[in-house]
Amino acid sequence: DTAVSQTPKYLVTQMGNDKSIKCEQNLGHDTMYWYKQDSKKFLKIMFSYNNKELIINETVPNRFSPKSPDKAHLNLHINSLELGDSAVYFCASSQSGEQFFGPGTRLTVL
Amino acid sequence: DQQVKQNSPSLSVQEGRISILNCDYTNSMFDYFLWYKKYPAEGPTFLISISSIKDKNEDGRFTVFLNKSAKHLSLHIVPSQPGDSAVYFCAASDRDDKIIFGKGTRLHILP
Numbered sequence: 001d002t003a004v005s006q007t008p009k010y011l012v013t014q015m016g017n018d019k020s021i022k023c024e025q026n027l028g029h030d031t032m033y034w035y036k037q038d039s040k041k042f043l044k045i046m047f048s049y050n051n052k053e054l055i056i057n058e059t060v061p062n063r064f065s066p067k068s069p070d071k072a073h074l075n076l077h078i079n080s081l082e083l084g085d086s087a088v089y090f091c092a093s094s095q096s097g098e099q100f101f102g103p104g105t106r107l108t109v110l
Numbered sequence: 111d112q113q114v115k116q117n118s119p120s121l122s123v124q125e126g127r128i129s130i131l132n133c134d135y136t137n138s139m140f141d142y143f144l145w146y147k148k149y150p151a152e153g154p155t156f157l158i159s160i161s162s163i164k165d166k167n168e169d170g171r172f173t174v175f176l177n178k179s180a181k182h183l184s185l186h187i188v189p190s191q192p193g194d195s196a197v198y199f200c201a202a203s204d205r206d207d208k209i210i211f212g213k214g215t216r217l218h219i220l221p
């Protein structure tokens with residue numbers, strides 16, 4: 001059973017398009033995150049949701065909007081994609097300190 | 111199916127002593143391994159890495175050891191300091207550059 005799943009795993013799209021990445025966790029965790037991995041493999045936190053409420057919103061462009069329809073899902077919608085958005089995006093969920101990461105979504109903007 | 115396993119959810123070590131965090135992996139295609147450190151309410155920050163062509167990499171108080179035949183790596187912190195108290199994630203990467211994370215080990219440094 002996959003604890004944290006992301007779809008799609010690979011996403012190739014043109015500049016200017018709008019795309020979404022979905023994340024689902026079946027662990028019953030209260031907190032979910034989105035991270036962006038840079039070229040040096042550093043993970044930058046983008047958003048965190050706790051029980052459907054945004055609790056961290058780092059300085060990311062407002063073209064990025066997280067959407068949490070319920071506690072098990074945290075989707076990432078990106079408007080007007082730019083070349084610099086190309087990266088691997090990780091979803092994660094946590095409860096009591098343990099953090100479970102999804103497999104990542106490699107976004108390539110052409 | 112966990113490809114990267116950190117079997118100890120937590121570890122307590124006396125200040126000044128050596129902290130050893132362990133990690134096992136199952137995929138022999140992994141060729142790059144990383145350790146991340148995470149404080150509460152922050153994202154994981156990169157700590158140290160090792161390529162599969164090496165068996166040791168040292169950076170100050172932090173040393174990572176890789177045993178490819180055992181598919182095992184460990185992070186040694188010596189001497190341990192109070193600021194080292196955090197959650198440590200082991201991660202592995204293959205040629206596709208995807209990263210698989212372990213679940214983390216919470217390290218408590220005791221005074």
